[in-house]
Amino acid sequence: MALRKAPAADLKRTYGFFVQVGMIASLLLLILAFNANLERGEAMEIEQVQQEVVQMEEILQTEQIQKPPPPPRPPVPVEVPNDEILEDDELDLDASLDLDAPINVPPPPPPPEEEEVIEEPEIFEIVEQMPELIGGISGLQSKARYPEIARKANMEGRVIVRFIVDENGDVSEPTVVRGIGGGLDQEAIRVITEHAKFIPGRQRGRPVKVKFSLPIQFKLR
Secondary structure, three states, X not given: OXXXXXXXXXXXXXXXXXXXXXXXXXXXHHHXXXXXXXXXXXXXXXXXXXXXXXXXXXXXXXXXOOOOOOXXXXXXXXXXXXXXXXXXXXXXXXXXXXXXXXXXXXXXXXXXOOOOOOOOOOEEOOOOXXXXXXXXXXXXXXXXXXXXXXXXXXXOEEEEEEEEEOOOOOEEEXXXXXXXXXXXXXXXXXXXXXXXXXXXXXXXXEEOEEEEEEEEEEOOO
């Protein structure tokens, strides 16, 4: 004999009803709670988060150094086909060689021309016949003029001048070997250059250049 459940104890039949009642009750409680908060005038405080200020710094433009451009690349050689066809030269191999024929030999080149070397005449220190002063030393010293500076300073003395007597008896390249200053050295050179004339010196019978020294005496009267 099968047992049957009493209708009052069967919960499946009332399950849907209780679920609907619970949902309605929850909805009513939520509406009452929301209205109660509005009536109390409680305002919701909204906290505003202060926004962080970002300060932009001005960036100074720096000078840019321009690098020189790289050198251009060398051109790539392009192979050019050679279309020219070299024709073979015909060689005459049947030509006969005449051994008795004269051989044409070019004449030898002319000998190089010898440069003419001009030898400078030798300057002698001592020769067989030394140069001779025309008019003598006294006549030459009579041509001298006493410089005013030397006269005021009472300067006296002897100036020795060295020079070259050439083949014509003329004087060249005078230099003071021993001087006394006061303008007397320059006066001695002037007298010898302008007024000295010599009979040229001779070596082996011919006139030559000779180095010669001559003193010029300066004395106040």
